């Protein structure tokens with residue numbers, strides 16, 4: 625039986641997920657799409673034979689919807705997630721879970737009180753083939769105890785309204801999650817420094833920035849976040865262990881010779897670089913949801929909360945130009961997977 629999916633949010637990400645559900649994910653059918661911009665909802669729904677609504681709660685409460693994908697802006701996630709938990713439907717929620725630690729914790733507590741794992745956060749890098757291989761190498765101990773990660777996260781350009789804080793909680797949130805996941809450790813503290821801003825960056829944006837992350841296990845992670853680099857979407861990570869290093873995200877693909885030059889291509893946004901990861905994430909989520917469970921490989925609500933707490937420290941570090949410690953409540957047993 626097909627999983628009937630309700631999609632909340634029909635913007636760039638939501639439209640991309642609708643296409644994914646229609647063309648590449650098996651065992652699912654897009655049943656309903658909600659967006660405050662009803663025309664936008666209709667456009668996305670129409671291409672899939674789904675119904676459109678302006679009110680997200682109408683879709684969450686729809687008995688003809690078995691599972692939800694939330695792709696609306698992080699600032700509106702909390703009430704949607706709480707309603708979905710109350711109804712007891714599985715949810716794949718795009719990152720961030722919510723933009724701040726307090727609201728993320730409320731979501732965590734609601735899921736725990738419901739007593740059933742329903743929520744999954746869309747940290748898609750966990751499903752990228754190269755990241756998965758790096759995780760396997762680290763877990764197998766091939767590189768020895770990990771000491772450092774050197775990360776590069778570059779975007780070609782920012783959409784209007786993108787702020788210096790968003791570079792932490794919208795962009796570096798991915799590195800907070802991957803650092804926690806790869807190193808199997810919580811984040812202890814964050815520091816942020818910045819060189820002079822690129823003259824190509826919009827007025828007032830601190831771009832690039834250099835973020836340093838300390839883990840409770842004693843590793844250090846440096847992240848160059850540069851969101852107006854101009855040339856494309858680039859995500860790299862080099863792990864340094866006691867006995868070896870491993871680099872992912874280096875240029876691969878066809879090596880082109882022509883026009884007096886040699887080189888390759890760089891995708892212009894995350895849809896190119898992480899398209900296959902999103903597909904894998906969605907297929908596994910749908911398969912698990914049809915069996916009434918969540919995907920053990922995915923980020924949980926706890927992971928979403930921990931990333932939000934790290935982002936909060938990151939924004940504090942940026943504002944105060946000082947090291948900021950991450951404050952976390954104790955991890956409930958409910959989120960300890962065996």
Ligand code: ISE
Pocket residue numbers: 778779794795798851894
């Ligand atoms: C965006 O929301 C993403 O999730 C992208 O992966 C990231 O590269 C970008 O900086 C974010 O704004």
